[in-house]
Each structure stands twice: as C-alpha cells, then as structure tokens.
Amino acid sequence: MSGLIDISAPKTAAADKASNKRGLWHRWVVPLVSVMESHEPPLDMAEIEAACAAIDESKSAKRRAAMLALLRDRLAAARTQQKSELTETKDGVIYVGLNAWMIDQLLEILRREAVRATGGKPSEDMAIVAVGGYGRGELAPHSDIDILFLVKNKVTDNLKSRIEYILYMLWDLGLKVGHATRNAADCIDAAKEDQTILTGLLEMRHVAGDANLSQQLSDMFGAYVDKTKPLQFVEEKLAERDLRHQRLGDTRYVVEPNIKDGKGGLRDLHTLLWTVKYAYRATSLIDIVDQGILRASEARRFAAAQRFLWTVRCHLHLYAGRPEERLDFEAQMVIAPLMGFADRGGLRAVERFMKRYYLAARDVGNLTRIFCAAMETDFRKRRKFFQNSFKVSRDIGEFQLQAGRISLSEDVLFRDAPLRILKLFQLAQEHDADIHPQTLHRITRAMPSIDAETRADPAANALFLDILTSSTNPERILRLMNESGVIGRFLPDFGRIVAMMQFDMYHSYTVDEHTIKALGILHRIETGGLTGVAPVASEAMPEIGSRRALFVAVLLHDIAKGRGGDHSILGAEVAQKVCPRLGLTPAETETVAWLVRHHLLMSKIAFRYDLNDPKTIEDFAAIVQSPEQLRLLLILTVADIRAVGPTIWNGWKAALMRDLFSRTDAVLKGADPTVIAQGNADMARALAFEKLVGQTETGQTETSKTETNTGATAAITWSAATFEQHADNFPSTYWTGFDVESHCKHAALCQQFQKLETPLLIDLSPDQGRRATEMTVITVDDPGLFSRIAGAVAAVGVNIASARITTCSDGTVLDVFYLQTIDNQVVDDAALLTRIRDFVTKAAVGKMRIADALSARWQQTPKRIRRFPVPPRVLLSNNISKTHSVIEVNGRDFPGFLHKITRCMVGLGLQIQSSSISTYGERVVDVFYVKDIFGLQILNERRQQHIRNALLAVLQASDENDADEIRGGDAA
Structure with a gap:
C-alpha cells in the first residue's frame, strides 16, 4: 500500500494530461506538488552548502552557533518571501506548500550536518518521515512539525546523538516539533494501540535519509490496513468528529468559529480524507474522483473550501503570531481586507468575508454527507454508524422508510418532479426520520430543478408551509433543508441571509441559524417546554388565532437584513410578497407584515422605557391595537431574544416583558393607563400597609432581615402612623416601580438608615430568578451621587443592568441598581460583593478617585471591543412621557460609560429620575428620564441641542485613541 505516502505529481504523460484536464482544483489539494511545479525552492541549498563549507570546523560549539545563525537568517528570509506572496496571491495553498517544502529542505540540511557533527557513517540506517499535516505536505505558519525518526532495528548511540542534534537545532530555531523514534515494527504496534498514531501514519511521507526504510514501513502499514475492517476506523473517526463538534457548540454558524476544529472546519476535511484513504485506499482527491465517490464538480467544491480555509488559517497564524485557530x-476585521473583501451591497467587508467562510463550512457539511452516502452504498455490512438494509423497508409512495431513514427509489429522479424534494423533507419530519445520505447527495445534484416554476407551484408552497407550521418541531428539518440549500433555493429572499454574519458581540449565530433556532423555540413555547422561563408567552400561545401567521413571521422577521436599510420596514415589504405565494390569506399576510415591521418594538419598550409612565403604555397600546396582536408580538419577541444566544434571556428581562404585557393588555381591554398607574400605586401602597401593619396588629411581627453596610440585621415593628409617615416620604411613581416584597424590604432599610450615625446604607441582595443582584443605596441626596456610584460599580468590573432613582421628600434618595457580571449572571461571589460595597462606600462619600480606577479597567478591556465601530447617537424626546424628557444615548460600551454620561448630565443641570441600561454586545443603549432644575421637561430647542452636543462630545471623547479621556474629570 505504498500509495499512502505518495503525494507526488503524476509520473506519466497520460497522467499529466488527465491531471491538466481536471483543472486548477487538483493543485489546490496537493500544495507541496503545486509549489514544486511552479516555484523555486524556498531555500537555496547550493548557497547554504557553500556557506556551511566556509564555517570553521575546528570548534564544534562555534560551528553550531554559526550554523544556527545562518539557518535562522535564511529561514527568516524565506518566511518573509512566503508572507509577501500570501499577501499578493491571497492563496494559502502556496504558503502551506512552500512552508512544508522549506522544512523538508531544512531537515535534509540538518541531517547532513548531524552526520558530520557526530562522525557517523552516512549510510547508517535512519530515515526522517513526515507525518500528520506535515506529511500531507501542508504546514501553516505556526503549526507543529510532526516527524518520525525511522530506524532499522534499534537506536545506537550514534543515531541517538544524530537525532538529538537535529531536534536541538530545530528547537533553537524556534520551531515546535512533535517527534518519535521507532523502527517499522514498533510503528505498526503503536498504530494498533493508538488511533492518533495510525492516522498520522496514514499520511506519512519520506523526507530525508534512507528511502528504503520509508518504503519498508509503507509496505508493512499497507499490509496491516488491508487486514483491518475499514468501517471500524471510519466509525471511530466520525465519532471522534462528533465529540469535537459537541465540545465546540455543534454548529458551524457561530460568529467566532474555530477554523480548524469547529464544525465545517479544516479538521472535518481531514477526517473525510482519512476515512476515504482508509476505506478506499485512495492516494489523492483525483483517486476519489476516479473511483466515482465524488464528481469533478464536487471535488472542485472540496478543493475551493479547503483552499479558502487554508488561506484564512495562514492569515490567522501570522496575525496572532502563534498557532491560533479561533477566528x-x-x-x-484584520483578515477581511487582506483576503480582498471590501464593503459592498449593504454589507461590510468583514460580513462578506464571514459569509464566504460559512458557505465554505456548509460545503464541508454537504461533502461529508456525500462521502457517507458513498460508504453506505459500498460497505453494506451493518455497523453502529451505518444502518443498512437488513431492517425491513416500508414503502411510502415513491419513498422508502428503512432503519429510521427516508430515501427515494433509485429509478425515480428529483429533477423530473422537484416537488419530491419538499415531499421528502415533509415525510422525514412526519416520521421523525433521517434522510439517507445518498438521497441528500441526489438532492444536491438536483438543486437546479427548483426553479421559478417550482416556486410558483401552489402544491410546493403548501408543502413548505406544512413543514414550517407542523406540530412536530420544524427546527431539525428546516436546518437540514437550509444546509442542503433547499430553503435558499425555494425562497430566494431567505437565500440572501444564508451564512450572513451579524458582526457584533450580541448575536451568537448567523442570521439564518438564528431564524431556525427561533422557530425551534417557538415550538417549545407551544408545547409547554418553556413554561418555567417564559410563562406568559406559554399561556398566551393557546389563545392566539393566527398560528400560521406567527410561524411565518418568525421565519421572515430578519429576512431583510443586509439590504442597507431598516430591516424591519424592508422585511415587512418582503412579507407582503412572500406570504400570498405561501398560501396565506390577505388577513394573515397583513398580520405577518405587521409583526415583522414591529418585531423589535416590545423589547425596546420593555427594556428601555419607564413602564410606570402611563404615556409609555398608552403609546405602545396604540400601536399594538388588539389583544391578539399583543399576544403574537409577545411570543415572537420571546422566541427572537432567546435565539440570539444562550445567555441573552434572563429573569430580569422576563419580568419586564410580563409587566409590559399585563399593563398593555389591561389598556387594550378598556382601562385608562393613568387610572391604572394611580390605581396600581394605591394598591401597592395598600398591600405594603397590609403586609407590614396588618400583620403587626394581628400579633404577627414582620421581620425584615437584610445585609447592609454594617452587616447587621433588623427586626422592625410597624404601626399605622409610622407606615403613613414612611409612605408619604415617597412619590407615587415609587409605589408602581417595585413589587410589594421590595416595598417591605425598603421600609425596613429606611428604618435602619434612620438609626445610622453615618447617613449611608448599602444593601446587596442576589436574586437568582432575575440573574441580577439588587443593590439598594439610601443616603442624603447629592447631584453627583448617581454618577459616582455608577463609576464605582464599573471600576469593580460589574455591569449595571438597570437603575431606578427615587428622591424622597425629606432630602434623601433611595437608589436601586440591578447588577450583573460581564456574562449577564447574578453577582453572588462573597469577595466581589464585599469589593462592591467598599468601592460604592468610598465613591458615595467622595473618597475614591473613580477616574484612576476606570483607567485601569479600560486597559483590561479587550482590544476587539474597542475596535468595534458603533456610531454614537443621542436622542431627546418629550413625546414619550408627559412629565419627563427622555434622553436615549447609544454608543460603544466601555468601562464607566454610565458614570461619564450621568456626570455630564449633572453638569448640565439635569435631574435623573430613572435609568435603564441595555447592552447588546459591544453596543450600549442607556435611557434616562430627566427634568431640569425646576422639575420641568426641557422644552427649549436650543437647550435641547446643547444637551445633545455635550453628550455626543462625551461619547466621541471616549474613543480608544483618546486614552487620557478615560482618566478625564475630577477626582470624584
């Protein structure tokens, strides 16, 4: 089986002619051969040999140092040339081939020098064999060099010295080397015990030394492989691949993929090559085509995907200066322009680059299915991974259901009736079955048959709508339809968002993957799977009357992303065209278009604006118009947010959504929002009275145990008089802003505050349900207090998710902050809580240099966050609230964002009533309800513009290029 190590160019004229017919793709998958045919050697062996001859041989230590300097210089020059060529050609194939060739030459030089240095006989039996990726003839800039020192029998002292000389020289040259020393028999024994070694030998290649030894090992290894069962190796490799995918998230559509080990990465292509080499004894991709496993067009896709991934990996290694695989x-942002991508068609260069990456990763998945189909057909023995025809087959029309998989009869063609493609997926969904890899392969080849006529066919649209709205979870089948290219072909508008990256730190997936995940979440809401985390949406689902419209709206809600405008507005226009084609009624079409148009509205209102302001609820209800649309919008919003990423949804957001839903539902059913707000305030006050005073009067003592800045606990007994005095100290908005448990807790804290010698109380209460820690601060009112507290919290490294300021009539303030860790979790670490308390205490009394602390935090901020372009924006409106001016500040998040913004507002003479903070990855949106120093809205247009300009100046000064600005301001 000597062909296993043969990656050389075809030797015969006929073979050369056949290779030329295959085109450039052949060169892309044999980089070492490609560069040997088209380039000069990376190292000038004759020049180096002459330079070596001129080195003084009298003192070995000096000669070694001179050799090291010589080789280091020549390697640096060769690498510079390789990097320059990569920049010019944008072709990683050339780089990895030249790099492997360069190491081949280096090893030959070192082998010769080792013979000279050790005084051994040149004929002494040893070969240097490349294995693994280096054996394939591909070597990324910082990849390990895996070599086998192959000896004939045992390692003599002279051979040991020779090997050590080579290794120490390689290490001193800064190379990472994976090495082993064995004879041929030991290699076979090791391969039997360790599949990693077996896989490495599968790609062995003679580099230097005794070629007969390499051939002997190749023959022995081939004989061993011939005696084994191919499918056992294949199963183990595919199982290994699956475990690797699970470890890295099991999706190829993450926004920061691992280009080597991630799903759809280079390792998947390597796995395919290993399995085909082992199962078919193939020596190259050409063999795979010649054996009919792949068509030439599919081989070109394989080669193009591998070439693209090689190029990306080379750029990534060079950029990182190490073997980095996470993109x-x-x-x-750095690599996109290096690979020739520029802004175009509404997409930024980096988004176009990443879309190309995801398409390559998808091609890798399709090729995997093709390989599996070939092996399924060719190896019929039943194994764990490959189910076969020994189980009874059941006919379903033109299809067969066998061993849990659907297939199309061999004598029936998809291209004759493209409707069969959609029918196949519907049956797979209905029977909870997989689709046979061979059938998927046939679908890929029949894709052109899904044309305009098919898209206009009512039967085809009805089938697609049935799949989408089935009571069986559509997520699995839709993902399979998407990866095989069917959805994008059937719905061209959806095809435009396939593999589209959302270049921000908020979204975890591509647009199409996010959409499919949202549909899976919608199914879980409908079936009760999310009752615990989304109870209101789960309760609303059975009450809706427009179920089909809801599923279609989820499918289309992001359909217009990347078109250079507001994707909600543009998406509604797409919905107006697509829905009738799918068979929806005019009423359903209008519902879908409305939902797509407003799919961001509910989360915007809930997370940014004061839900205790009657006008907020009134305006939202005016847009929603009906309880049905409110229910639909709630469910769509929950599915959308939960599909963004695994850590985005939390109890805090769920509580806000429930609050907005219940208040708006009441208004839509005829209640007056102002009356609701006042009634809620009166009811909340009465409930607090009942809980505190009522229990005391019946002989029950209400005990509120709280952890404060003194660490003490307090048991408070309330009378009607003390409660009324306490309650009158708060404005009505306070009573609607918190639940009764919070009112009781605050009452206890206020009583305790009155007994403190120092007028400052800090309470920290982790709330696992909301995934946030509630920090309550009671102290004497101070215009800069809120800003200083925000700065202290930021300096600790904790985020403020939301804040509410309550100014009391006695001159004190009760400020409540909801704190989260940087990964949106509750802050419950005891040491961190203590640190927060210390920082806030110092800041509140003006004994902390917040600017210095924030400067230190800024230096720790990842550079990638600083580089995200987030255009700053400041909006000021008097239409959202009847009593307050509402200021919305958008910008790139940075340590102390809230501190700097609120400090500016204090300087502008603004009183901050409440604040909400929404963070979307690198982007932050803070909304403030403010009044002027007279307690009025800001109505003067010149003053409004002055406020906007001042806040914009703060955001612009926070650019990373203005490092000193992070330290700007006074010591407070």
Missing part, C-alpha cells in the same frame, strides 16, 4: 472579531 475572533478582531482577527476577522
């Missing part, structure tokens, strides 16, 4: 946001 993070910062690397994406």
Whole structure:
C-alpha cells in the first residue's frame, strides 16, 4: 500500500494530461506538488552548502552557533518571501506548500550536518518521515512539525546523538516539533494501540535519509490496513468528529468559529480524507474522483473550501503570531481586507468575508454527507454508524422508510418532479426520520430543478408551509433543508441571509441559524417546554388565532437584513410578497407584515422605557391595537431574544416583558393607563400597609432581615402612623416601580438608615430568578451621587443592568441598581460583593478617585471591543412621557460609560429620575428620564441641542485613541 505516502505529481504523460484536464482544483489539494511545479525552492541549498563549507570546523560549539545563525537568517528570509506572496496571491495553498517544502529542505540540511557533527557513517540506517499535516505536505505558519525518526532495528548511540542534534537545532530555531523514534515494527504496534498514531501514519511521507526504510514501513502499514475492517476506523473517526463538534457548540454558524476544529472546519476535511484513504485506499482527491465517490464538480467544491480555509488559517497564524485557530472579531476585521473583501451591497467587508467562510463550512457539511452516502452504498455490512438494509423497508409512495431513514427509489429522479424534494423533507419530519445520505447527495445534484416554476407551484408552497407550521418541531428539518440549500433555493429572499454574519458581540449565530433556532423555540413555547422561563408567552400561545401567521413571521422577521436599510420596514415589504405565494390569506399576510415591521418594538419598550409612565403604555397600546396582536408580538419577541444566544434571556428581562404585557393588555381591554398607574400605586401602597401593619396588629411581627453596610440585621415593628409617615416620604411613581416584597424590604432599610450615625446604607441582595443582584443605596441626596456610584460599580468590573432613582421628600434618595457580571449572571461571589460595597462606600462619600480606577479597567478591556465601530447617537424626546424628557444615548460600551454620561448630565443641570441600561454586545443603549432644575421637561430647542452636543462630545471623547479621556474629570 505504498500509495499512502505518495503525494507526488503524476509520473506519466497520460497522467499529466488527465491531471491538466481536471483543472486548477487538483493543485489546490496537493500544495507541496503545486509549489514544486511552479516555484523555486524556498531555500537555496547550493548557497547554504557553500556557506556551511566556509564555517570553521575546528570548534564544534562555534560551528553550531554559526550554523544556527545562518539557518535562522535564511529561514527568516524565506518566511518573509512566503508572507509577501500570501499577501499578493491571497492563496494559502502556496504558503502551506512552500512552508512544508522549506522544512523538508531544512531537515535534509540538518541531517547532513548531524552526520558530520557526530562522525557517523552516512549510510547508517535512519530515515526522517513526515507525518500528520506535515506529511500531507501542508504546514501553516505556526503549526507543529510532526516527524518520525525511522530506524532499522534499534537506536545506537550514534543515531541517538544524530537525532538529538537535529531536534536541538530545530528547537533553537524556534520551531515546535512533535517527534518519535521507532523502527517499522514498533510503528505498526503503536498504530494498533493508538488511533492518533495510525492516522498520522496514514499520511506519512519520506523526507530525508534512507528511502528504503520509508518504503519498508509503507509496505508493512499497507499490509496491516488491508487486514483491518475499514468501517471500524471510519466509525471511530466520525465519532471522534462528533465529540469535537459537541465540545465546540455543534454548529458551524457561530460568529467566532474555530477554523480548524469547529464544525465545517479544516479538521472535518481531514477526517473525510482519512476515512476515504482508509476505506478506499485512495492516494489523492483525483483517486476519489476516479473511483466515482465524488464528481469533478464536487471535488472542485472540496478543493475551493479547503483552499479558502487554508488561506484564512495562514492569515490567522501570522496575525496572532502563534498557532491560533479561533477566528475572533478582531482577527476577522484584520483578515477581511487582506483576503480582498471590501464593503459592498449593504454589507461590510468583514460580513462578506464571514459569509464566504460559512458557505465554505456548509460545503464541508454537504461533502461529508456525500462521502457517507458513498460508504453506505459500498460497505453494506451493518455497523453502529451505518444502518443498512437488513431492517425491513416500508414503502411510502415513491419513498422508502428503512432503519429510521427516508430515501427515494433509485429509478425515480428529483429533477423530473422537484416537488419530491419538499415531499421528502415533509415525510422525514412526519416520521421523525433521517434522510439517507445518498438521497441528500441526489438532492444536491438536483438543486437546479427548483426553479421559478417550482416556486410558483401552489402544491410546493403548501408543502413548505406544512413543514414550517407542523406540530412536530420544524427546527431539525428546516436546518437540514437550509444546509442542503433547499430553503435558499425555494425562497430566494431567505437565500440572501444564508451564512450572513451579524458582526457584533450580541448575536451568537448567523442570521439564518438564528431564524431556525427561533422557530425551534417557538415550538417549545407551544408545547409547554418553556413554561418555567417564559410563562406568559406559554399561556398566551393557546389563545392566539393566527398560528400560521406567527410561524411565518418568525421565519421572515430578519429576512431583510443586509439590504442597507431598516430591516424591519424592508422585511415587512418582503412579507407582503412572500406570504400570498405561501398560501396565506390577505388577513394573515397583513398580520405577518405587521409583526415583522414591529418585531423589535416590545423589547425596546420593555427594556428601555419607564413602564410606570402611563404615556409609555398608552403609546405602545396604540400601536399594538388588539389583544391578539399583543399576544403574537409577545411570543415572537420571546422566541427572537432567546435565539440570539444562550445567555441573552434572563429573569430580569422576563419580568419586564410580563409587566409590559399585563399593563398593555389591561389598556387594550378598556382601562385608562393613568387610572391604572394611580390605581396600581394605591394598591401597592395598600398591600405594603397590609403586609407590614396588618400583620403587626394581628400579633404577627414582620421581620425584615437584610445585609447592609454594617452587616447587621433588623427586626422592625410597624404601626399605622409610622407606615403613613414612611409612605408619604415617597412619590407615587415609587409605589408602581417595585413589587410589594421590595416595598417591605425598603421600609425596613429606611428604618435602619434612620438609626445610622453615618447617613449611608448599602444593601446587596442576589436574586437568582432575575440573574441580577439588587443593590439598594439610601443616603442624603447629592447631584453627583448617581454618577459616582455608577463609576464605582464599573471600576469593580460589574455591569449595571438597570437603575431606578427615587428622591424622597425629606432630602434623601433611595437608589436601586440591578447588577450583573460581564456574562449577564447574578453577582453572588462573597469577595466581589464585599469589593462592591467598599468601592460604592468610598465613591458615595467622595473618597475614591473613580477616574484612576476606570483607567485601569479600560486597559483590561479587550482590544476587539474597542475596535468595534458603533456610531454614537443621542436622542431627546418629550413625546414619550408627559412629565419627563427622555434622553436615549447609544454608543460603544466601555468601562464607566454610565458614570461619564450621568456626570455630564449633572453638569448640565439635569435631574435623573430613572435609568435603564441595555447592552447588546459591544453596543450600549442607556435611557434616562430627566427634568431640569425646576422639575420641568426641557422644552427649549436650543437647550435641547446643547444637551445633545455635550453628550455626543462625551461619547466621541471616549474613543480608544483618546486614552487620557478615560482618566478625564475630577477626582470624584
């Protein structure tokens, strides 16, 4: 089986002619051969040999140092040339091939020098064999060099010295080397015990030394492989691949993918090559085509995907200066222009680059299915991974259901009736079955048959709508339809968002993957799977009358992203065209268009604006118009948010959504929002009275145990008089802003505050349900207090999710902050809570240099966050509230964002009543309800513009290029 190590170019004229017919793709998958045919050697062996001959041989230590300097210089020059060529050609194939060739030459030089240095006989039996990726003839800039020192029998002292000389020289040259020393028999024994070694030998290649030894090992290894069962190796490799995918999230559509080990990455292509080499004894991709496993067109896709991934990996290694495989946001921004991507068609360069990446990753998935189909057909023995025809087959029309998989009869063609493609997926969904890999392969080849006529066919649209709205979870089948290209072909508008990256730190998936996940979440809401985390949406689902419209709206809600405008407005226009084609009624079409148009509205209102302000509820209800649309919008919003990423939804957001839903529902059913607000305030006050005073009068003592800045606990007994005195100290908005448990807790804290010698009380209460820690601060009112507290919290490294300021009539304030860790979790670490308390205490009394602390935090902020372009924006409106001016500030998040903004507002003479903070990855949106120093809205247009300009100046000064600005301001 010597062909396993043969990656050389075809030797015969006929073979050369056949290779030329195959085109450039052949060169892309054999990089070492490609560069050997088209380039000069990376190292000038004759020049190096002459330079070596001129080195003094009298003192070995000096000679070694001189050799090291010589080789280091020549390697640096070769690498510079390789990097320059990569920049010019944008072709990673050339780089990995030249790099492997360069190491081949280096090893030959070192082998010769080792012979000279150790005084051994040149004929002494040893070969240097490349294995693994280096054996394939591909070597990324910082990849390990895996080599086997192959000896004939045992390692003599002279051979040991020779090997050590080579290794120490390689290490001193800064190379990472994976090495082993064995004879041929030991190699076979090791391969039997360790599949990693077996896989490495599968790609062995003779580099230097005794070629006969390499051939002997190749023959022995081939004989061993011939005796094994191919499918056992294949199963183990595919199982290994699946575990790797699970470890990295099991999706190829993450926004910061691992280009080597992630799903759809280079390792998946390597796995395919290993399995085909082992199962078919193939020596190259050409063999795979010649054996009929792949068509030439599919081989070109394989080659193109591999070439693209090689190029990305080379750029990533060079950018990171190490063997980095994670393509993070910062690397994406750097590499996109290097690979020739520019802004175009409403997409930024980096988004176009990443879309190309995801399409390559999808091609890798399709090729995996093709390989599996071939092996399924060719190896019929039943194994764990490959189910076969020994189980009874059941006919379903033209299809067969066998061993849990659907297939189309061999004598029936998809292209003759493209409707069969959609029918196949419907049956797979109905029977909870997989689709046979061979059948998926046939779908890929029949994709052009899904044309305009098919898209206009009412039967085809009815089938697609049935799949989408089935009572069986559509997520699995829709993802399979998407990865095979069917959805994008059937719905061209959806095809435009396939593999589209959302370049921010908020979204975790591509647009199409996010959409499919949202549909899966919608199904879970409908079936009661999310009752615990989304109870209101789960209760509303059975009450809706427009179920089909809801599922279609989820499918289309992001359909117009990347078109250079408001995707909600543009998406509604797309819905008006697509829905009738799918068979929806005019009423359903209008519902879908309305939902797509407003799919961001509910979360915007809930997370940014004061839900205790009657006008907020009144305006929202005026847009929603009906309880049915309110229910639909709630469910769509929950599905949308939960599909953004695994940590986005939390109890805090759920509580806000429930609050907005219940208040708006009451208004839509005829209640007056002002009356609701006042009634809620009176009811909340009465409930607090009942809980505190009522229990005391019946002989029950209400005990509120709280952890404060003194660490003490207090048991408070209330009378009607003390409660009324306490309650009159708060405005009516306070009573609607918190629940009764909070009112009781605050009452106890206020009583305790009155007994403190120092007028400052800090209470920290982790709330696991909301995934936030509630921090209550009671102290004497001070215009800069809110800003200083915000700065202290930021300096600790904690985020403020929301804040509410209550100014009492006695001159004190009760400020409540909801704190989260940087990954949106509750702050419950004891040491961190203590640190928060210390920082806030110092800040509240003006004994902390907040600017210095924030400067230190800024230095720790990842560069990738600083590099995200987030245009600053400030909006001021008097239409959202009847009593307050509402200021919305948008910008790139940075340590102390809230501190700097609120400090500016204090300087402008604004009183902040409440604040909500919404963070979307690198972007933050803060909304403030403010009044002027007279307690009125800001109505003067010149003053409004002055406020906007001042706040914009703060945001612009916070650019990373203005490092000193992070330290700007006074010591407080």
